[in-house]
Amino acid sequence: xxxxxxxxxxxSIQEGENATMNCSYKTSINxxxxxxxxxxxxxxxxILIRSNEREKHSGRLRVxxxxxxxxxxxxxxxxxxxxxxxxxxxxxxxxxxxxIFGKGTTLSVSS
Amino acid sequence: EPEVTQTPSHQVxxxxxxxxxxxxxxxxxxxxxxxxxxxxxxxxxxxxxxxxEISEKSEIFDDQFSVERPDGSNFTLKIRxxxxxxxxxxxxxxxxxxxxxxxxPGTRLTVL
Numbered sequence: 001x002x003x004x005x006x007x008x009x010x011x012s013i014q015e016g017e018n019a020t021m022n023c024s025y026k027t028s029i030n031x032x033x034x035x036x037x038x039x040x041x042x043x044x045x046x047i048l049i050r051s052n053e054r055e056k057h058s059g060r061l062r063v064x065x066x067x068x069x070x071x072x073x074x075x076x077x078x079x080x081x082x083x084x085x086x087x088x089x090x091x092x093x094x095x096x097x098x099x100i101f102g103k104g105t106t107l108s109v110s111s
Numbered sequence: 112e113p114e115v116t117q118t119p120s121h122q123v124x125x126x127x128x129x130x131x132x133x134x135x136x137x138x139x140x141x142x143x144x145x146x147x148x149x150x151x152x153x154x155x156x157x158x159x160x161x162x163x164e165i166s167e168k169s170e171i172f173d174d175q176f177s178v179e180r181p182d183g184s185n186f187t188l189k190i191r192x193x194x195x196x197x198x199x200x201x202x203x204x205x206x207x208x209x210x211x212x213x214x215x216p217g218t219r220l221t222v223l
Contacts (some may be wrong), residue, residue, distance in 0.1 A: 031210055043154070044218035048209070068207060088154065095210040097143050098156035098167055 006089060006105040013109055019076045021105040023089030024069075030095045032065060032072050038105070046087075048075045053088070077110045115136045115215035123221045127192050132218045134186045134203030142206035143186045145178065146214075147171070147199040154202065158180050160186065193222045 007022045023032070034046040047067045049056050049072065056063050062075040076083055086106050090099035116135045124130050136143050145157040158168040158178055165178065176190045186205075190197055200219050204212040 033211065035214070043204075043214040045211055045213050048211045071132075086215075090212075092153070092210070095159070096206060098144070098169070099146075099154075099212055100156065100160060101154040104151055 001056075006102045007085070009103070009104060010106045011093045011108070013079055013107070015081055015109055016081060016109045017078050017079055017109075019083070019107055019109070020075045021087050021107070023072045023074070023102055025072075025089075025091045026070065027093060028067075029091045029093055030093050032063075033090045033092070033099065034061075034063060034074050035088045035090060035101075036070075037088065039085075043088070076107075079107075081109050081111045084108060114129050114171055115203055115213055117201075117218050119205060120216065121219045121221070122195035123223065124193055126195060128221055130190050130193055130220065132188045132201050132203075132220070134188075134215055135184050136186055136203065136205030137207070138184070138215075140205035140207045142166075142212075143178075143180070144204040144206070144212060145188045146202045146204060148202065148217075149199045157188070161172060164213075190220075193220075198222045 005024050031048050031050045035043040037043050047058050047063045049063050060077045065072045080097045086104040088101050088104040090101045112152045113167045143160040146154050148154045149205045154168050159166045166176045175191045179182045198221050202217045203215045
């Protein structure tokens with residue numbers, strides 16, 4: 001089944017360092033979306049990258065997509081304590097349809 | 112900035128009772144979704160709604176669940192007879208032409 005799986009499961013870094021999280025999936029997709037979730041809270045949309053795109057940027061976030069490897073990465077540069085959260089990738093086979101989420105990466109940024 | 116809102120933020124109910132979770136999607140969006148997240152687990156898709164009808168549903172969305180868009184703004188999820196295993200955070204999401212899905216803050220449902 002189509003599934004996004006993040007790697008690593010947990011990541012601890014110091015403020016100012018970069019954090020890289022990876023996501024792999026199994027089937028062809030239309031788009032992949034990254035979300036952030038603070039403990040017990042809602043999902044905040046970060047970036048959507050389409051299958052015909054290779055890289056997108058938004059502020060300190062950089063997302064890449066390699067459809068040949070069925071993988072994506074999320075890079076957060078110059079991390080801050082406020083970036084501490086869980087990060088999820090979610091894939092859609094067809095635009096506008098169900099998102100399939102991975103288990104997430106828990107990022108802890110210490111000051 | 113427009114956002115998805117959900118009420119209530121927390122609902123406690125007895126097993127077997129009916130609950131209705133409410134959502135107000137972003138106003139110009141056309142696609143509406145419900146997801147749930149059991150504590151410590153993945154976010155799971157329940158149902159999508161487009162053009163006043165269900166467009167897709169998962170195995171979780173059985174006969175106990177129903178969705179409605181009773182007017183131009185609200186989108187509701189009804190669980191007819193709640194079970195203990197329905198305890199979860201329920202998220203509403205809406206999507207527009209760019210296919211991004213924006214999530215609400217969630218309703219935490221606790222079934223006793």
